[in-house]
Amino acid sequence: MVIRHTVDAVPACMTIAISIPAPVCPDTPIPRPWRDCAPGLVVNMKRGRMSEAARDMTPEEARALLEAVGRDRDMEAFEVLFRHYGPRVKAYMAHLARDSGIAEELMQETMIAVWNKAAQFEPGRGNVSNWIFTIARNLRIDTYRKNRRLDFDPNDPAFVPDESPPADAVFEELQEAERLRSAMAVLPQEQLELLRLSFFNDCSHTSIAEKLNLPLGTVKSRIRLAFFKLRAALEDGQ
């Protein structure tokens, strides 16, 4: 009698070996590794509007800590960032990955990347939370992709650079971030909820619409309205 074992090949070069369960959104034709929208489409957030009290680290503090990590390899500063962002990145990953072990591993990989890339953080290009979000998101995409991630390349000769004069980077950026935060604080709950669902659940707008029992057009127009207001808030300050 011959017993055959089938062992999934795990690429040796990857630090994350994940077997992929495949629940899918109803209109998604191929299995996807991320959590289904069901049940109930909950994005676990502190309830209510964007709250001021919930924030226990200001954008300026986060920036100063990250700069200390990049410049001085300051492990204490990194610990403060880890204690603040580690559990948030874990929650982000947990919304998307079915398995909490995967979420933990992806969180650790994200925080290690934060340590390694800290010197690349450009203060004129957004907040620390934005920067960490993009690292976490890219890591998540890369983990599940067969090919390399498809992104534009600013060093490509065909790339069209922005011709508008660069703003007085850091000061301007902090002001914009503050205006954006204020604008988000007054977004209607229904619009904010759609932004959360779009960013934190891997679901098409069609499945979001089905789950929320809304016409697809309403979902799209709420997203458009939300960004219309956020853009307007930024332009107001100029």
Added chain:
Amino acid sequence: MTIRHHVSDELLIDYAAGTLEDGWRLAVATHLALCPDCRKGLSLMEEAAGQLLEEITPEPVAISFNRLRQRILAGRAPVLPAASGAGPAASGRVASPVLPEPLRSYVGDDVKNLKWKSLGRGAYHIPIATDDGTTMVRLLRIPAGKAVPEHGHGGRELTLVLGGSFHDGEELFARGDLEEADTSVQHQPVATPDEDCICLAVTDAPLKFRSWLVRLVQPVLGI
């Protein structure tokens, strides 16, 4: 170059969230390479996502900080240097490619070195394989002044102009312009007379019909 037709917010938010399949992502990323305005929109969305990340209910992590620190020190991963901020390299900007990244790498070369397949009536295409299983991607070359071959499609269709231009009966689409259409849109784009129009077209993958009759006519409907 002024881009008049941009990525919709609904599509851009999915790009920002990282949830687009390859085919759509390829079209959006290539448009972003040509469109500083939409890159600003993308930054705004990522900033919004970052702020929402601040507000998410934290989940306890399993690892202790000491253990993570050991992982970092043991890994000795390369510490990446500060970004140069130099922007595009001035050298080597001899001729600007028609296909921007990430599209150029995805298809393997710039347009002049690609093998085009005839569609008849002077039109050519290059099917581009993706492994997302849900989109159909191709480059199209429409002879100057001619109509894009008629095609049936269901669901979403993105057309990104990379060379020349086309007119859809109402508006002009030139390099960098992205047309986002769905089944409700009836259009018969015509390449403008001055030069061949090269575009990237992404559609939902054709459905696999069970009916023998539909299977029979599908090759006729699909371009």
